[in-house]
Amino acid sequence: MKKAIHFGAGNIGRGFIGALLNEASYEVTFADLNQTVIDQLNTQKQYKVVTAEPTPQASLIKPVAGLNSGSQITEVEDLIGEATFLTTAIGAGILPLIAPAIAKAITKRVQHSREPLYVIACENQISATDILRDAILAAVDAETKVKIKEHVHFCNSAVDRIVPAQPEGLGLDVMVEAYYEWVVESKTALPEITGMTVVPDLAPFIERKLFTVNTGHAVTAYLGYAKGYATIDQTLEDKAIYEQVEATLGETGGYLIKRYGLDATEHAAYIKKIIHRFENPLLADGVDRVGRSPLRKLGAADRLVRPAVEAGKLGLPHENLAKAIVAALKFDDASDDEAVKLQKMLKEEGLDYVLTTVCGLTQTDALYKEVVSFY
Known part of the structure; x- marks a missing residue:
């Protein structure tokens, strides 16, 4: 399967973005600091997304895995080197904190690969991906910046799905509203993800x-x-x-x-x-x-x-x-x-x-x- 890495193994990550990527035939690995959730992901290798409606619909999301973004830095870097998509749902304020590690991984990647990487920050903030992009570019040298601009596509996005506080006992499973919207800004073609709408102007x-x-x-x-x-x-x-x-x-x-x-x-x-x-x-x-x-x-x-x-x-x-x-x-x-x-x-x-x-x-x-x- 194609690979994707998603930063943030919380309810939005599992119940929305990670689920859509997996349903588009991507093996999704979640990078997070919550070791309990990481262990559950690696043990169960799957979870359900259940809609909050009179007749609930359940989707089985698999295969999935987890990496601790604090203690498994090498593994995270290796996966970024192989992935097609890198997405986040961690809060816009955290993006500059993860940028140095991502910059290091992308630097390695662009030295030997011309395969495109699509980076999309899925946060409730205007131009969130730009925040991540600027922090990544600030951490690399001039030569690497040129290669990144050639092979890494940074796409702003708007995400909309209500994921409430979860009932007790769900574990990795996530209850979500049935409605969702994921709009991504790009003037070039992106790999097709069912449920993701690509537009030239996100504003x-x-x-x-x-x-x-x-x-x-x-x-x-x-x-x-x-x-x-x-x-x-x-x-x-x-x-x-x-x-x-x-x-x-x-x-x-x-x-x-x-x-x-x-x-x-x-x-x-x-x-x-x-x-x-x-x-x-x-x-x-x-x-x-x-x-x-x-x-x-x-x-x-x-x-x-x-x-x-x-x-x-x-x-x-x-x-x-x-x-x-x-x-x-x-x-x-x-x-x-x-x-x-x-x-x-x-x-x-x-x-x-x-x-x-x-x-x-x-x-x-x-x-x-x-x-x-x-x-």
Whole structure:
């Protein structure tokens, strides 16, 4: 079989990207630091992906294997030398940390092989693969850079599949929603992967996804947490919250429609479809899980601040996005390290410090003033 290496053996890696690669006849090896999961992969050599729907569909993913990316560096390098695909689902902030090891492996590879390698970071961030590419190129010499640019294809992507906290006792098996979307940007042909859509320009797709799915999910979580709801589907049973989520996505939609010329009727239907996905009671997705890492989600380039700022630049309203930012600021889940840090910052440094340092706003911004007013 053809080979692929995927960094991140978590639920998204196993339940989405790794599964699609395997179903396309790739032997997938997961690189991760979790030795327990690595041992399970090497012992069982397979797992199931089960859809969360009234009549669940189960797919058997095999053969699979695991490597510890910390202690089996040589084996990881060897596999990168043979693989067709190198993918990740580890969090965009981790990409620069794995880049040196990947750079070393790719350096060896391009010395003796002209076989193309396709590198795709499957993260919830715009241009995530570019982050990985730049960190890899920074770690190699000029001659190697030339060879990498000839034989290694770095493709940005947008990924969309809800993988909730898993029920007890599943082991390697993963429960996922039936819906998924994987859009990859490339101006040249890629090996065909069923379920992967290749487009020449990713920007409209990734922003539509991030500022509808990720924004909507986060807003629902923060509003639900504020009212004491446990799960996303329970939260959306509250009519007032449902309407506020819909209004917030109306604001992000206004930006997307004006920025990319999207069809307004089609996008309104897309918003309805996304919210309906959140309502799936079989996912039972916790507001604490969806809301976690508020510092990252309040970042200037992320799902709450970025669409509000961009809407403002186009003269569009962002009142509901400002309210969503306030709800995120008030997320004080003691089990989440970032939430604890955020509340400490607010208490010790103040709101202005958080809005300027975390959110990248200035006191003269209209969004800044709205957030302060609602807060």
